[in-house]
Amino acid sequence: MLRKYSLDKxxxxxxMLEGIHKSAIDFFNSSGYHNIETFPNALDDEVLKEKxxxxxxxxxxxxxxxxxDILNEAEKLLAIGCFSIGTNQVDGHAARLMGIPVFNAxxxxxxxxxxxxxxxxxxxxxxxxxxxxxxxxxxxLKSAANCFEIRDKNLGIVGYGHIGSQVSILAEALGxxxxxxxxxxxxxxxxxxxxxxxxxxxxxxxxxTLHVPETPLTxxxxxxxxIALMRWGSCLVNASRGSVVNIQALTAxxxxxxxxxxxxxxxxxxxxxxxxxxxxELQKYDNVLLSPHxxxxxxxxxxxxxxxxxxxxxRYSDTGSTIGATNFVQLSLQPNNNAQRFLHIHKNEPGxxxxxxxxxxxxxxxxxxxxxxxxxxxxxxxIDTESCLGSEIIDELKAxxxxxxxxxxx
Numbered sequence: 001m002l003r004k005y006s007l008d009k010x011x012x013x014x015x016m017l018e019g020i021h022k023s024a025i026d027f028f029n030s031s032g033y034h035n036i037e038t039f040p041n042a043l044d045d046e047v048l049k050e051k052x053x054x055x056x057x058x059x060x061x062x063x064x065x066x067x068x069d070i071l072n073e074a075e076k077l078l079a080i081g082c083f084s085i086g087t088n089q090v091d092g093h094a095a096r097l098m099g100i101p102v103f104n105a106x107x108x109x110x111x112x113x114x115x116x117x118x119x120x121x122x123x124x125x126x127x128x129x130x131x132x133x134x135x136x137x138x139x140x141l142k143s144a145a146n147c148f149e150i151r152d153k154n155l156g157i158v159g160y161g162h163i164g165s166q167v168s169i170l171a172e173a174l175g176x177x178x179x180x181x182x183x184x185x186x187x188x189x190x191x192x193x194x195x196x197x198x199x200x201x202x203x204x205x206x207x208x209t210l211h212v213p214e215t216p217l218t219x220x221x222x223x224x225x226x227i228a229l230m231r232w233g234s235c236l237v238n239a240s241r242g243s244v245v246n247i248q249a250l251t252a253x254x255x256x257x258x259x260x261x262x263x264x265x266x267x268x269x270x271x272x273x274x275x276x277x278x279x280x281e282l283q284k285y286d287n288v289l290l291s292p293h294x295x296x297x298x299x300x301x302x303x304x305x306x307x308x309x310x311x312x313x314x315r316y317s318d319t320g321s322t323i324g325a326t327n328f329v330q331l332s333l334q335p336n337n338n339a340q341r342f343l344h345i346h347k348n349e350p351g352x353x354x355x356x357x358x359x360x361x362x363x364x365x366x367x368x369x370x371x372x373x374x375x376x377x378x379x380x381x382x383i384d385t386e387s388c389l390g391s392e393i394i395d396e397l398k399a400x401x402x403x404x405x406x407x408x409x410x
Contacts, residue, residue, distance in 0.1 A: 021306035092327035099345035099405030101325035108304035109296025120263035133286035151175035156205025214241035263289035329373035339384035347402035
């Protein structure tokens with residue numbers, strides 16, 4: 001049958017900030033969503049509050065911060081899309097308690113970051129940063145001193161997730177010996193060798209590359225103690241999070257000559273925009289590659305991120321599926337063309353599901369399908385019914401104690 005959505009897709013307002021790739025807009029349009037407002041940059045808080053009040057879906061990148069204060073203005077908001085790898089820019093806990101799932105693209109820029117790491121490893125081992133800086137100053141440093149092939153060298157990967165394992169594959173294809181360390185047990189790819197500790201990895205590696213999330217455990221993971229364990233003349237690459245490396249310890253290692261060089265794409269303090277100055281004590285070292293957090297900034301990665309996040313947002317809006325949400329219980333299901341679908345998000349308290357069911361059974365309505373997931377704080381139930389009910393049932397569902405959000409999907 002022809003399904004009628006409770007809210008016509010052209011009335012669902014999508015707000016897209018920070019110049020999100022056109023692939024996201026194209027996906028929304030192809031899925032029937034055309035009420036889209038876009039901005040090339042992040043908005044200041046007051047403008048963001050004004051815009052988010054009427055938004056049903058919002059898409060952001062890393063410079064927009066959606067705090068609890070901002071969320072309090074977002075009465076109509078159904079979902080948040082972070083067109084990025086991380087979701088640190090969103091108060092995910094506050095969003096969950098308001099019944100708003102947050103989606104991201106954790107894998108779309110994997111190849112881009114991995115290629116940058118390999119490229120930087122080659123440049124560092126060939127001492128190209130120093131020679132490049134000299135050439136710009138009119139000096140001709142034609143010498144093989146401190147220049148090495150990466151073939152048969154030991155690469156140590158800290159964090160063997162999607163990016164780390166992709167680096168592993170590329171490095172092995174180039175003839176490197178790959179070692180890795182991860183706090184979780186991971187299956188080795190190719191001939192990669194798992195290390196039992198970070199200390200072991202640091203001691204055997206000539207190049208160390210970091211691919212870990214930002215957590216209390218990873219803050220200053222690489223500091224004086226760890227650098228002292230690295231081989232004399234080794235290189236360090238950080239394309240993960242700026243807080244992972246202690247910059248003062250790194251500076252001391254560069255001054256002493258312990259490290260041949262380093263490459264950093266992330267920093268403890270980064271400019272808020274391209275118009276703000278970048279200041280780092282590492283700028284004075286010719287043997288350090290500095291890049292402005294562009295590990296995943298390729299045309300291909302941005303295209304993939306746009307499509308991946310837009311697809312998750314559309315799937316949630318169309319079917320109620322929360323697969324891929326970072327802050328929400330996970331439910332996956334297909335559309336049901338022969339049923340009317342209701343979404344009910346509520347506090348995880350005893351008896352609420354019984355009351356939700358009673359709203360339908362008291363009317364003699366058969367529940368064709370029911371899907372429930374809970375965590376310690378919320379419950380999310382999707383109900384398919386053999387009915388053709390109007391909006392009056394929404395008011396009754398909203399009146400149930402502990403209800404956070406209700407939507408009649410179609």
